[in-house]
Each structure stands twice: as structure tokens, then as C-alpha cells.
Amino acid sequence: MSTDLPTRFRDGKVPALARAISITEDQRDGFEELLHELLRAGPQAKRVGLTGPPGAGKSSLLALVANAYRALDERVGIVAVDPTSPYSGGALLGDRIRMNDLATDPGIFIRSMASRGSLGGLATTTKEVLDVMDAFGFERILVETVGVGQTELEITAAADTVVVVLVPESGDAVQAMKAGLMEIADIFVVNKADRPGAGRLAKEIRQALHLRAGEALHDVPAHHGVDLQNVPLELRPESSGDSERWEIPVLETNALDGAGIPDLVAAIGDHRAWLEGSGELAARRRHRTRGRVQDVVQREMRRVAWASDEVRRSLDEGVRGIERGEGTPYSVARDLLALLLR
Amino acid sequence: MSTDLPTRFRDGKVPALARAISITEDQRDGFEELLHELLRAGPQAKRVGLTGPPGAGKSSLLALVANAYRALDERVGIVAVDPTSPYSGGALLGDRIRMNDLATDPGIFIRSMASRGSLGGLATTTKEVLDVMDAFGFERILVETVGVGQTELEITAAADTVVVVLVPESGDAVQAMKAGLMEIADIFVVNKADRPGAGRLAKEIRQALHLRAGEALHDVPAHHGVDLQNVPLELRPESSGDSERWEIPVLETNALDGAGIPDLVAAIGDHRAWLEGSGELAARRRHRTRGRVQDVVQREMRRVAWASDEVRRSLDEGVRGIERGEGTPYSVARDLLALLLR
Numbered sequence: 001m002s003t004d005l006p007t008r009f010r011d012g013k014v015p016a017l018a019r020a021i022s023i024t025e026d027q028r029d030g031f032e033e034l035l036h037e038l039l040r041a042g043p044q045a046k047r048v049g050l051t052g053p054p055g056a057g058k059s060s061l062l063a064l065v066a067n068a069y070r071a072l073d074e075r076v077g078i079v080a081v082d083p084t085s086p087y088s089g090g091a092l093l094g095d096r097i098r099m100n101d102l103a104t105d106p107g108i109f110i111r112s113m114a115s116r117g118s119l120g121g122l123a124t125t126t127k128e129v130l131d132v133m134d135a136f137g138f139e140r141i142l143v144e145t146v147g148v149g150q151t152e153l154e155i156t157a158a159a160d161t162v163v164v165v166l167v168p169e170s171g172d173a174v175q176a177m178k179a180g181l182m183e184i185a186d187i188f189v190v191n192k193a194d195r196p197g198a199g200r201l202a203k204e205i206r207q208a209l210h211l212r213a214g215e216a217l218h219d220v221p222a223h224h225g226v227d228l229q230n231v232p233l234e235l236r237p238e239s240s241g242d243s244e245r246w247e248i249p250v251l252e253t254n255a256l257d258g259a260g261i262p263d264l265v266a267a268i269g270d271h272r273a274w275l276e277g278s279g280e281l282a283a284r285r286r287h288r289t290r291g292r293v294q295d296v297v298q299r300e301m302r303r304v305a306w307a308s309d310e311v312r313r314s315l316d317e318g319v320r321g322i323e324r325g326e327g328t329p330y331s332v333a334r335d336l337l338a339l340l341l342r
Numbered sequence: 343m344s345t346d347l348p349t350r351f352r353d354g355k356v357p358a359l360a361r362a363i364s365i366t367e368d369q370r371d372g373f374e375e376l377l378h379e380l381l382r383a384g385p386q387a388k389r390v391g392l393t394g395p396p397g398a399g400k401s402s403l404l405a406l407v408a409n410a411y412r413a414l415d416e417r418v419g420i421v422a423v424d425p426t427s428p429y430s431g432g433a434l435l436g437d438r439i440r441m442n443d444l445a446t447d448p449g450i451f452i453r454s455m456a457s458r459g460s461l462g463g464l465a466t467t468t469k470e471v472l473d474v475m476d477a478f479g480f481e482r483i484l485v486e487t488v489g490v491g492q493t494e495l496e497i498t499a500a501a502d503t504v505v506v507v508l509v510p511e512s513g514d515a516v517q518a519m520k521a522g523l524m525e526i527a528d529i530f531v532v533n534k535a536d537r538p539g540a541g542r543l544a545k546e547i548r549q550a551l552h553l554r555a556g557e558a559l560h561d562v563p564a565h566h567g568v569d570l571q572n573v574p575l576e577l578r579p580e581s582s583g584d585s586e587r588w589e590i591p592v593l594e595t596n597a598l599d600g601a602g603i604p605d606l607v608a609a610i611g612d613h614r615a616w617l618e619g620s621g622e623l624a625a626r627r628r629h630r631t632r633g634r635v636q637d638v639v640q641r642e643m644r645r646v647a648w649a650s651d652e653v654r655r656s657l658d659e660g661v662r663g664i665e666r667g668e669g670t671p672y673s674v675a676r677d678l679l680a681l682l683l684r
Binding site for chain 1: 396493511607631632660667671679
């Protein structure tokens, strides 16, 4: 790795940014030292996540929002983690033109994250890429994910403000909301608001939010999922309870004619003010920092574990033993752990 | 944990199955010993995964397929990991009736996995639940996921036969296929085949499959995602290359009137015969076993790491230090690792 990369990065050279991101994505030798070097200043950017089911029009909305921030003279970094996103491959339909418009604006930097082949590491790597873009000095960072999977929810929750985008066609929208989206939404958007059912969907979401506001804050059933001490399972820090609560707005937009976009930008601004005034921004950043340290530790433990020839040989032998009916993955894992933790 | 649980489990008592699954899901003390006890015999069941975007009609298809196997007198275990699935909460529309039909059949056992609150552990836990159902003696296990996220793809790949369900409305279906679905599909289904665009979608998928067959088998770009030695990133074992290849069929179904279901059941049977005849079944099971051992080792390493008071204190101090501008997550992680690996 060339030693002047951090210097060129701090000088605002876009190729240095692109290179730093690639090094991070590939986890090339020394990438953690590079990240340590680049991230000393801590997070500064205003981070907005857009998520929702495929086909909700997130990319179009994101382009409009990005343009709105450009009009305010903010420099905008965009990370797209949407496997069906027009960024991430052959752009389709009218999106091609709109995305190209974005891509030629020197105040906008777009990076799409390939999800293929990165099982198990996508969430951490994407969050690291967000940090790199933050360190480069973008005032605004937008991250887009398809918010159905766990990994995608985790990435989205790394934003300060999360916008959940639904459309009348989402169908079981309120069902989908139950599946984690409601926990992370700071703003709901019903896009394609000219279509039948948009008003009804907005009303349903408001009712669901109302119901939820009446529930206990932390009602995740204890018997669901893993219960590992201090592993970063929670998408959000615990609410301190004494700060004023954020009233989640439900907005209607139309990415085709831009209707509702100014309201959305205003709501994101309101949320920012609330984050800063309530102490929630600091809490969310601390939560992210803590989770990141744990991610990095766990990644390195995995690397160290499987880098040993002895451990790999034992793994192979154990797998063959299981096939012969001698033991199970649990007995083999126990033996490997004895080797690793001795 | 009552000592006679394994006995009652092996005697085929359904409450013992339900209890074993709950213990696994909750990772209660001793769950790994229980799994070791229950899983000695290794996998026996025929496992079929259904995946696809939300709204593709997977649940309805799954109900029809389950009924087809019941008609063949197979006992069927079903695991649903679909956050929008009618299993997992308030059933909607006609699904309620159909699912209740399934649920009252004593030859069918349904378990829905809540994805909420289980970040980071859902894939491993779900695969363990599949193993528990396998050990209980179901001849057929069906697992349904919304196949957009990484976690969900990983779960689906734990099936022997993966059916990817798309609908004309999926829109960017071929785009979506690129996002991992094509890598794991053994059978494609275009559901709602009576709707406009179904034939065209089926044709597009066939063309895409054709194109792919002409490509090199392993064309995943090296610069995408993580590159950790031996961490189980690959959803499928490497092809040995010398066995006859499976020609992925593209079927059309209609879950409303059951059209195409016999063809689907036949295709699953053909795939099974190919799996067994080609040696691919053994390869997939070995791949799963290996990945499971690694999952269990990594989970235990995480548990051990964060269980130590000293490590947790250092983590807290490190996070506070980062907030004061002293260090980054990478320097703190390095200190923690020195503590852990000393």
C-alpha cells in the first residue's frame, strides 16, 4: 500500500478515496491500519439510510434527495447495497439517465457494494466503507439497502436517520413493518403516492405506529433469537427514556414528479435537530462504535482461528469423522475450541 | 433441562420436538450438548428450500407442495423464516384457512422463526432447527425464506434442493437473480403463471441460465467481499466438474388452482435422484457440516470473548477513549485482541 494514500486522501483526492474503499472492501493486508489512520477524527457526516422492499422506488427517491442536498451545496456520498439497484449493474429503464446525471456531478460520489460472495462480512465491510466516506469529508452520506434481510437492516441502522420507503403495492406492508422495519424507522415514506391505496397505506402505518407507541418500549420476546452476552444484537441503543420522544412522521412522495421531496428533506432535518438536541445522536454513535470494536475483534478472532494449519487439519479430520458417524459438529467444535483456547 | 428429553424426542413425542427447538432457538444452557445428543445419526431428511421476493406466493406454493408429500404419506416438517409470512403472525387473506389446514394435520409440523432480535445468529440457529427436525424423523423438510438478504440465502442453501420462486410482478427478476439467487437455484418457478408476463419471465430466466452455462463456473470477482481464509463464504461446495451437470428447469405454476404443482414435485424428485447419483448430495452435506463446525466454533469464541469482565471493562474504556479522540475502533480492537489471545 503506498504510504502517501492517507495524505492524498486527506487532500481530498477522489482516486485516493476510491482506493481506500477498495482496500477496505477487499480487506487487503494492512486495511485495518489504514482505517485506523483515516478514521481518527470520528464521524462528522450526516448519515441517512433509505430502506424498503424491492421496487419501492428507493433509488429514484435517493437521487431526488441527493439533488436536494446538492442544491444546498452539500457534498454527498452514496452507498448502494441493493442487489437489484440500478447502480449495481446494468441500469434499467429511465434510471440509467437519472443515475448518470448523479454520477457526473463532482459533488457526488457513488459506490455500490456487491453483495455476492461476501457472506458474513457484508454488514461490517459496508459500515467501514461508510466511515471511510465520512472521513473523506462528505457532509451528507446516503445509504440504500433492500430492507428485508438481517444484514441489510444492520447496515441501515448504521445511519443516523433511517427512512423506510413503502409503496401501495408492498401489499403486506404492515406485516413487513413488523419484521424489523418499525424498530429502525425514523421516518416513513409512502412512495408512488398517486397510486390507489397510498392514502390507506399511510393511514395503516400511522395506526400501527400509534399502537406501538402504546406498547412497552422493549417488547422483544426473550425467547427469540440468540442471547449472547454483549454481542451487538440491538440495532439501536436503549432509550434513556427521559428525553423527548421523536414522533415518526409518515410522508407521501412521488418520485416521478418530485412531490413530497421537500417535506422529506425537511423531516430529515427535523430528525437531525432532534438527534442532536436529545443526546440521541451521541448515543447512536456510541452504540455504533461499541458494535464496531466487537465486529473487528470477532473478525480477527475468526481469521486467527482458521489461519492455523493445525486447526484446519483438525477441522478436516473432524468433518471426516462426522461422516463416519463418529461425533457431531458440536463434539468437533469442542475439540477445535480446546485447541484454539488452550 | 430434563434428562429424558432426548428419550422422549427419539420416541417421537411432538412436545419434545417443540421443546428441543425452543432450547436451540434460545441457546439455553446445555443446548449444544443436547444437539450433540440428538444429531448423532446425521442428516436423513430430504430438504427443500423455497425462496424468492416477498409476494411471490411462496407460502401458498409451500402449502401445496406439503400437501403433495402428505399424499405420498411423507411426514413433513416446515420452517418459515419469512418475516412477511402468514405463519409468523396474523395470517392474512385466504392464507389463514390454508395454513390452518396444514397446522391441524398431525403429519405436518410447522415452525416459524422470528427474525426480530436475532441479528447475527439467525442463520446458524435456523440451520440447527432444521437439523433438529431432521433428527426427529421427518422424511421431508421444507424451509421458506424471503431470498433477498444474505442471511436468508445462507439458510436456503442449507437445503438439498433450492426452489426459487418468482412472479411476473417481480419486475427486475433477472436483476434479482443476479443477486445470489441464480447461484443457489436448483429449480426456478414462475408462479402466478396466469398473469401477463409470466411466459416472458420464464423465457428470460431460461436465457439467463443459458448465458450463465456458457460462462466459467466460478466467476465471482476476487475483489468483492471478504477474503478470510476458510471462513464459510460459499453457499455451495465447489463442483468437482466431472459429474453430469444438473439442467435447471424453469417451471410455471399457479398456486390458486394448483396448476404445475405435480411438475414441481416431479422436478424436486428428479433433482433428488441427480443429487444422489452424482455424489452432489454427499458434497453438499459435507460442505454444510464443515460450515456448521466453523459456525459453532465462532459462536463459542464470541461468547468466551465477551463473557470476561476484564474484556468488557476494556471495551467500555476503549469506547470512551474513542469518544475523547484517543484511538479508533481498530486500535481498541487490537488491545482487546492482545488481552484475548495472550
